[in-house]
Amino acid sequence: MSSTNSAMIVVTTVAEDEPAGCLVGFHSQSGISPERYCLWLSKANHTYRVGLRATHFAAHFLTAEDCALADRFGTQSGEDTDKFAGLEIDSSPHGVPLIASCPHRMLLERIAVLDAGGDHVCLTTRVLSAHAEGQFEPFRLSDAGHLSPGRSSEERAVQP
Ligand SMILES: Cc1cc2nc3c(=O)[nH]c(=O)nc-3n(C[C@H](O)[C@H](O)[C@H](O)COP(=O)(O)O)c2cc1C
Numbered sequence: 001m002s003s004t005n006s007a008m009i010v011v012t013t014v015a016e017d018e019p020a021g022c023l024v025g026f027h028s029q030s031g032i033s034p035e036r037y038c039l040w041l042s043k044a045n046h047t048y049r050v051g052l053r054a055t056h057f058a059a060h061f062l063t064a065e066d067c068a069l070a071d072r073f074g075t076q077s078g079e080d081t082d083k084f085a086g087l088e089i090d091s092s093p094h095g096v097p098l099i100a101s102c103p104h105r106m107l108l109e110r111i112a113v114l115d116a117g118g119d120h121v122c123l124t125t126r127v128l129s130a131h132a133e134g135q136f137e138p139f140r141l142s143d144a145g146h147l148s149p150g151r152s153s154e155e156r157a158v159q160p
Pocket of ligand 1: 022
């Protein structure tokens with residue numbers, strides 16, 4: 001999989017005024033008409049726990065300049081830190097925090113959840129809106145090699 005060198009995104013969400021977000025490498029367009037997008041969240045993550053109660057998500061596509069954001073969202077847990085502190089946040093119709101410095105992003109509505117019994121759960125979403133400011137060089141898996149995930153998948157509450 002490292003040879004495919006996938007692009008990294010930051011997924012954010014909110015439930016009952018509790019914001020959450022994490023770095024995500026498991027994601028893909030999964031339909032054209034209608035437009036569908038899938039995200040896979042680790043059961044160990046704070047973002048997963050908030051996401052189970054959430055209806056809307058944002059997918060921010062990181063650029064090669066976004067190493068600090070990848071570090072912030074990928075190596076700390078919202079369980080014990082406020083990842084949004086000091087960040088400029090744009091408002092969105094459903095309260096999902098939008099990171100102002102990431103203009104390449106989509107607003108998503110969850111329509112299905114699939115727990116296949118593993119360490120990650122698949123969220124299938126409807127694309128509500130998408131915004132990009134031209135072409136960009138993505139922040140990729142190979143750029144994230146030095147980052148240690150804030151939550152390891154062994155930390156999930158129930159082992160498969
Ligand atoms: C390169 C890299 C890729 C990652 N991909 C995913 C992923 O696809 N899904 C996921 O839920 N977590 C993924 N993570 C882990 C989370 O981003 C990380 O554990 C984060 O600190 C969890 O934060 P939270 O507890 O606030 O949700 C990845 C981390 C790294 C460093």
